[in-house]
Amino acid sequence: MENGMFTVHHTIGSVLCCKCGIQMQPNAANMCVKCLSSENNITEGLLKRLELKHCPECDSYLQPPRNWIKLQLESKELLTFCLKKLQKNLNSNKARMVHAEFIWTEPHSKRIKVKVKVQKEILNGVILEQSYPVEYIQRDQMCEPCSRIQANPDQWVAAVQLRQHVSHRRTFFYLEQLILKHDAAASAIRIKETDQGIDFFFSNRSHGVKFVEFLGKVAPVKGRHDKQLVSHDPKSNNYNYKYTFSVEIPPICREDLICLPPKVAVSLGNLGPLVICTKVSSSIALLDPFTLRHCFLDADQYWRASFKSLLTSRQLVEYIVLDVEVIRSAEVYIAGTKYVLAEAQVARVSDFGKNDTIFSIKTHLGHILSPGDYALGYDLYGANTNDIELDKYRGLVLPEAVLVKKSYEEKRQKKRSKPRSWKLKSLTMEVDDKGRIEQDKKTSDYEQFLKDIEENPELRFNLSLYRNKEYQQSEMASVTDGEEVPSVPLDELLADLDLSEDEDGDEDMEE
Secondary structure (H helix, E strand, O other): EEEEEEOOOOOOOOEEEOOOOEEEOOOOOOHHHHHHHHHHHOOOOOOOOOEEEEEEOOOOEEOOOEEEEOOOOHHHHHHHHHHHHHHHHHHHHOOOEEEEEEEEOOHHOOOOEEEEEEEEEEEOOOOEEEEEEEEEEEEEOOOHHHHHHHOOOOOOOEEEEEOOOOOOHHHHHHHHHHHHHOOOOEEEEEEEEEOEEEEEEOOOHHHHHHHHHHHHHHHOOEEEEEEEEEEEEEEEEEEEEEEEEEEEOOOOOOOOOEEEEEEHHHHHHOOOOOOEEEEOOEEEEOOOOOOOEEEEHHHHHHOOOOOOOOOOOHHHHEEEEEEEEEEEEEEEEOOEEEEEEEEEEEHHHHOOOOHHHHHHEOOOEEOOOOOOOOOEEOOOEEEEEEHHHOOOOOOOOOEEEEEEEEEEEEHHHHHHOOOEEEEOOOOOOOEHHHHHHHHHHHHHHHHHHHHHHHHOOHHHHHOOOEOOOOHHHHHHHHHHOOOOOOOOOOOHHHEEEEEEEOOOEOOOEOO
């Protein structure tokens, strides 16, 4: 009785199966499910064995007529690809697929098994549901790009020549990590390290264009392209070209001291003229260390009136800080990094015991420098600068020194024998003969790059750091506790922990 209304409860009757006589709910055939399955096999006529063309080099599958799709084992994309080959056969047999899943097989067995569940109407509207396995046999067949590479590894179609005319390779070390993180060079068939850059070779022009677009997003580059005719078929009017993309990175690096040309300084609101490059990404960040004024130059602005560095990081001199007085009203945040203006008294470390030369300068490092600290900077008091842009400023009084960053070299000496708790991956590159000769110089630049990563959390933000297997767990405490030497914090590594094993069986930490 609901709301004063009387409701009749309907009961479902039961009948006996006409074959085995068990009690069951009635249906159009008056037969139980077991008897229906024994009398009718709805999987008859359905394909249970198919072939897949598989390229063992790039792990891709042929989608007729000529498309190759890269798919991973037991992925959703591979399951969809396999089921599409069944759909036409199911439609012709008036069967409907309701579920599918992989059946585990040995990865090297060249077999992919899928359990498929289908439904089909059999008698007087009765729908029967059955499951059956489908086996896909992988037949190895190399795709066109892989076969071309196997026949001749130098048979490239597009080449990207990346260059930067500086005396070190720290920029390329940083770009290498960005390329690895974003997998930008996955389609490159060969990578070659040259004297002042890296060459990337691709089997397709579109891959080269895509890689150049990636470089434009991470660095203020400029480029030009050219093509060379390889062959021509006059009957079919087909042309084969080789494409070359020349990409140049500005010769401006982080921590460089720059003298801005007068026209550029005026266009930037009379900034400088002496500025420090604090960051290079898709734009160049410039900071006046004496006023904390700053600006950002994109690729178009820089290449419209390009300029070079007055002094580079290879010319840094070590100073000892004698006194620091912070100017309270002057502090600024640039790209998440804090700078505080201060007046400091410094002396060159090389002058200790020789003379009493002391310099009173302004610095943007007032937030991290204290009396007794060491700092790296540019010695303009003793430097012999020969710069055309600097000569254009008549009456310009140069400071005796420009500090760039705090120095930890003395404290690093105590840890020189200890390995780092982290490491970086690298691209597989060919090295020319000149690169082998300059191996010591490259090792020194790479060590300086690792120190920069430890000292700059902002620099680590765009990189993927991996756990160093050689690092001992017992030494973890000495890295993250009261030590003043900058290092990668342990909690930062744990946040990137990945329990999956890589090719060598090691556990990675990925960002």
